[in-house]
Amino acid sequence: xxxxxxxxxxxxxxxxxxxxxxxxxxxxxxxxxxxxxxxxxxxxxxxxxxxxxxxxxxxxxxxxxxxxxxxxxxxxxxxxxxxxxxxxxxxxxxxxxxxxxxxxxxxxxxxxxxxxxxxxxxxxxxxxxxxxxxxxxxxxxxxxxxxxxxxxxxxxxxxxxxxxxxxxxxxxxxxxxxxxxxxxxxxxxxxxxxxxxxxxxxxxxxxxxxxxxxxxxxxxxxxxxxxxxxxxxxxxxxxxxxxxxxxxxxxxxxxxxxxxxxxxxxxxxxxxxxxxxxxxxxxxxxxxxxxxxxxxxxxxxxxxxxxxxxxxxxxxxxxxxxxxxxxxxxxxxxxxxxxxxxxxxxxxxxxxxxxxxxxxxxxxxxxxxxxxxxxxxxxxxxxxxxxxxxxxxxxxxxxxxxxxxxxxxxxxxxxxxxxxxxxxxxxxxxxxxxxxxxxxxxxxxxxxxxxxxxxxxxxxxxxxxxxxxxxxxxxxxxxxxxxxxxxxxxxxxxxxxxxxxxxxxxxxxxxxxxxxxxxxxxxxxxxxxxxxxxxxxxxxxxxxxxxxxxxxxxxxxxxxxxxxxxxxxxxxxxxxxxxxxx
Amino acid sequence: xxxxxxxxxxxxxxxxxxxxxxxxxxxxxxxxxxxxxxxxxxxxxxxxxxxxxxxxxxxxxxxxxxxxxxxxxxxxxxxxxxxxxxxxxxxxxxxxxxxxxxxxxxxxxxxxxxxxxxxxxxxxxxxxxxxxxxxxxxxxxxxxxxxxxxxxxxxxxxxxxxxxxxxxxxxxxxxxxxxxxxxxxxxxxxxxxxxxxxxxxxxxxxxxxxxxxxxxxxxxxxxxxxxxxxxxxxxxxxxxxxxxxxxxxxxxxxxxxxxxxxxxxxxxxxxxxxxxxxxxxxxxxxxxxxxxxxxxxxxxxxxxxxxxxxxxxxxxxxxxxxxxxxxxxx
Numbered sequence: 001x002x003x004x005x006x007x008x009x010x011x012x013x014x015x016x017x018x019x020x021x022x023x024x025x026x027x028x029x030x031x032x033x034x035x036x037x038x039x040x041x042x043x044x045x046x047x048x049x050x051x052x053x054x055x056x057x058x059x060x061x062x063x064x065x066x067x068x069x070x071x072x073x074x075x076x077x078x079x080x081x082x083x084x085x086x087x088x089x090x091x092x093x094x095x096x097x098x099x100x101x102x103x104x105x106x107x108x109x110x111x112x113x114x115x116x117x118x119x120x121x122x123x124x125x126x127x128x129x130x131x132x133x134x135x136x137x138x139x140x141x142x143x144x145x146x147x148x149x150x151x152x153x154x155x156x157x158x159x160x161x162x163x164x165x166x167x168x169x170x171x172x173x174x175x176x177x178x179x180x181x182x183x184x185x186x187x188x189x190x191x192x193x194x195x196x197x198x199x200x201x202x203x204x205x206x207x208x209x210x211x212x213x214x215x216x217x218x219x220x221x222x223x224x225x226x227x228x229x230x231x232x233x234x235x236x237x238x239x240x241x242x243x244x245x246x247x248x249x250x251x252x253x254x255x256x257x258x259x260x261x262x263x264x265x266x267x268x269x270x271x272x273x274x275x276x277x278x279x280x281x282x283x284x285x286x287x288x289x290x291x292x293x294x295x296x297x298x299x300x301x302x303x304x305x306x307x308x309x310x311x312x313x314x315x316x317x318x319x320x321x322x323x324x325x326x327x328x329x330x331x332x333x334x335x336x337x338x339x340x341x342x343x344x345x346x347x348x349x350x351x352x353x354x355x356x357x358x359x360x361x362x363x364x365x366x367x368x369x370x371x372x373x374x375x376x377x378x379x380x381x382x383x384x385x386x387x388x389x390x391x392x393x394x395x396x397x398x399x400x401x402x403x404x405x406x407x408x409x410x411x412x413x414x415x416x417x418x419x420x421x422x423x424x425x426x427x428x429x430x431x432x433x434x435x436x437x438x439x440x441x442x443x444x445x446x447x448x449x450x451x452x453x454x455x456x457x458x459x460x461x462x463x464x465x466x467x468x469x470x471x472x473x474x475x476x477x478x479x480x481x482x483x484x485x486x487x488x489x490x491x492x493x494x495x496x497x498x499x500x501x502x503x504x505x506x507x508x509x510x511x512x513x514x515x516x517x518x519x520x521x522x523x524x525x526x527x528x529x530x531x532x533x534x535x536x537x538x539x540x541x542x543x544x545x546x547x548x549x550x551x552x553x554x555x556x557x558x559x560x561x562x563x564x565x566x567x568x569x570x571x572x573x574x575x576x577x578x579x580x581x582x
Numbered sequence: 583x584x585x586x587x588x589x590x591x592x593x594x595x596x597x598x599x600x601x602x603x604x605x606x607x608x609x610x611x612x613x614x615x616x617x618x619x620x621x622x623x624x625x626x627x628x629x630x631x632x633x634x635x636x637x638x639x640x641x642x643x644x645x646x647x648x649x650x651x652x653x654x655x656x657x658x659x660x661x662x663x664x665x666x667x668x669x670x671x672x673x674x675x676x677x678x679x680x681x682x683x684x685x686x687x688x689x690x691x692x693x694x695x696x697x698x699x700x701x702x703x704x705x706x707x708x709x710x711x712x713x714x715x716x717x718x719x720x721x722x723x724x725x726x727x728x729x730x731x732x733x734x735x736x737x738x739x740x741x742x743x744x745x746x747x748x749x750x751x752x753x754x755x756x757x758x759x760x761x762x763x764x765x766x767x768x769x770x771x772x773x774x775x776x777x778x779x780x781x782x783x784x785x786x787x788x789x790x791x792x793x794x795x796x797x798x799x800x801x802x803x804x805x806x807x808x809x810x811x812x813x814x815x816x817x818x819x820x821x822x823x824x825x826x827x828x829x830x831x832x833x834x835x836x837x838x839x840x841x842x843x844x845x846x847x848x849x850x851x852x853x854x855x856x857x858x859x860x861x862x863x864x865x866x867x868x869x870x871x872x873x874x875x876x877x878x879x880x881x882x883x884x885x886x887x888x889x890x891x892x893x894x895x896x897x898x899x900x901x902x903x904x905x906x907x908x909x910x911x912x
Contacts, residue, residue: 237668288862302762
């Protein structure tokens with residue numbers, strides 16, 4: 001799962017830490033009038049037209065200008081081996097290219113296409129076990145040297161190094177299944193130069209051989225892990241500061257915690273790139289302002305800030321000022337890939353009837369109001385987010401957003417549910433939200449006690465099997481926009497371990513597990529509908545936990561920026577097709 | 583004088599060592615693991631152990647402390663013998679746990695910001711505060727005195743986060759009279775440096791000047807009622823000479839003490855001011871480091887803040903002797 005936002009958002013007097021592990025840590029800033037949820041129609045395209053550069057021109061767009069991003073905290077990592085946060089990935093996308101990438105146009109249509117590769121990968125034996133990628137002609141680094149498939153292999157090899165362990169590890173785990181991904185091979189710095197299962201027969205070809213079928217490989221190849229890193233340019237721990245450019249921009253200056261400046265990479269050839277238009281002459285990523293200051297400045301739209309945008313959610317205090325016409329037309333809002341759930345510990349609440357009663361008892365509107373009103377998201381009824389490919393909205397229980405007390409009573413039929421403990425992260429927003437949820441459940445006849453847990457250890461505690469809590473708030477977002485990084489990690493009961501669980505409902509059902517296995521072997525294009533069907537089945541037959549709301553984002557931008565829209569793949573303003581108005 | 587300074591410096595060094603030990607101790611008393619914060623996702627026990635080894639967090643606390651102190655004087659090498667070996671030259675304060683940047687480089691960036699804020703503001707608050715207070719005392723009971731007291735009461739009652747935000751709202755967000763505060767090194771462009779810091783100066787300057795105005799007024803009034811001042815006046819000394827030569831010098835001594843301590847403490851970080859005006863100085867860096875369990879930065883910034891206080895105290899003591907001949911350094 002990809003984390004949303006930077007690792008930290010500094011509050012006026014408090015710092016929210018990113019949870020380690022794979023659960024969502026949103027920037028808790030409220031924000032996001034999410035009334036415009038759109039259905040994601042993403043897919044993998046092998047069409048030559050989609051896979052051939054240059055990227056389709058944006059109407060009215062002009063080249064030139066500098067786009068400025070304002071964000072409270074500096075990036076943690078830009079090194080492709082360590083880049084696992086959406087905003088870092090959006091930024092990294094400007095500097096380096098992966099094997100695959102997403103073409104988006106802001107309408108909800110998202111295509112996975114070849115980026116460095118000529119197409120999203122060839123399933124050599126049609127069993128999803130051997131994947132081959134051919135690189136395009138004319139690919140160059142910032143120094144004009146040619147990009148080789150061996151550099152991609154090296155990039156993946158170094159991501160095995162324990163010192164560079166922060167990135168996604170799908171391909172690594174698939175190459176070394178069973179056990180920790182780097183238990184055997186520990187990167188090129190110790191012993192073996194290359195991991196097993198990767199071949200580069202020539203400079204244009206890279207082939208992956210897995211023991212098991214992985215039909216999701218085209219999506220995994222879109223993660224930064226497959227960005228090329230020339231061995232001679234590998235500065236190891238310092239690569240974060242200056243990744244060697246294979247994309248349209250290169251690092252000009254980088255002062256940690258203050259400013260990252262990108263300038264054009266003259267050796268990037270637009271004709272080799274179907275994804276990026278690269279209209280601006282450069283980007284400035286500024287760090288250090290509070291989110292409220294950023295939003296105030298963007299609302300004010302002073303001349304110096306007109307080509308700027310903010311990646312953080314607009315704080316509730318500024319939201320009322322964003323409705324005037326000259327601000328309202330400068331808002332990018334919509335759902336992110338995150339869904340927040342009222343997690344139910346199935347080891348304690350075993351009766352589906354009680355979980356169903358909780359579903360109706362939860363006042364989703366109140367839970368949202370506590371963190372910024374309807375701007376923070378919209379009530380959820382599915383396990384997967386609206387940004388997931390093939391998403392179809394359904395509500396098998398048809399509960400009103402404010403809950404239905406009568407239905408709760410009807411389901412419980414006069415029986416008294418057991419008293420419950422609702423655990424929550426001890427931040428101001430989550431505490432307020434937990435209180436709102438407690439109030440709504442008590443109104444419906446449940447007895448709920450709150451338990452605040454420090455933010456830094458929250459997911460550790462609720463991720464412990466046999467934890468003493470009945471209910472807990474938790475979020476989850478996918479690594480790529482299909483159900484395969486949502487349903488298996490959080491509902492495959494075979495993955496439940498003593499500590500560090502992602503399956504926080506502690507839900508385990510053989511029929512679901514078997515179906516997960518089956519879907520994984522389907523061709524990627526067929527998986528979308530299958531995951532959606534499984535989502536519905538889980539909700540209908542088991543209801544392991546309660547989807548509370550779809551997380552939304554609400555971002556402001558300056559009046560001189562054009563073609564600003566939220567990337568569905570990353571849940572924030574995209575940079576590939578943005579431009580500065582003259 | 584030299585003996586006095588030497589003794590005070592030695593006491594200062596002992597104080598700093600004691601503070602560094604306390605910070606180290608306190609840090610490890612917190613039941614959180616910086617390795618866990620750093621480890622990122624897919625974090626398992628082996629990864630945490632690897633990070634802890636790399637950071638030296640698995641060594642006994644005493645060893646970690648001596649390595650840290652040794653690094654200050656002779657430098658040190660991290661992850662020695664591995665591909666990720668990293669040399670940190672003296673004065674080595676370590677590397678940030680969060681992004682591996684040298685702490686000295688972080689301080690080199692943040693300290694000038696705080697110094698610029700504090701010195702600019704201090705000049706304002708001393709100039710405005712002391713002048714207002716003195717004139718009020720000399721014109722006791724007049725309209726000027728009453729207005730000055732009113733202003734100082736208002737200033738003393740306000741908070742930085744309130745006054746600062748109002749200034750931002752009026753002068754930046756709505757009218758656009760001033761650009762949003764920013765920091766440009768003085769050596770790069772003095773005009774831009776001043777323009778970027780004018781709001782924090784005004785904010786801190788106005789609020790602190792209120793206290794100084796009240797203090798100066800009270801001190802001056804007390805001094806003016808002293809026998810020697812009355813004697814001087816009775817002997818026919820011109821008023822100007824009585825006030826400047828005799829009264830002012832005596833009245834200003836306690837103000838110097840307070841100013842020295844205030845400036846010293848502020849140099850350790852003006853977190854709220856820095857936060858409100860989006861300036862990344864020592865205060866903001868420290869608070870963030872504490873939240874991230876970023877030990878090297880916490881130790882370095884706390885030590886630096888302590889250095890500022892110790893040095894400010896020393897300067898105040900020396901200034902005492904200069905201002906007030908009755909005080910002898912011994």
